[in-house]
Amino acid sequence: MEKRVLGIILSLLGVVGLIYAGIAFLNGNSDTRNIKLIVFSSILGSIFFFAGISIVRNTKDKAA
DSSP states (O other), X not given: OHHHHHHHHHHHHHHHHHHHHHXXXXXXXXXXXXXXXXXXXXXXXXXXXXHHHHHHHHOOOOOO
């Protein structure tokens, strides 16, 4: 059960990171700092999202 909760938390953090990257992309200018922020947020968000989905999908629940 703990792994499933961790997977859900990672997935939500990944979605938040991807949304943040999208908002920064739409509102930002072409500064180097903004491009680094967008790339870092999108990569980190993707890693968290796919790791969380993988944990949730591969966790087997035992009947209680």
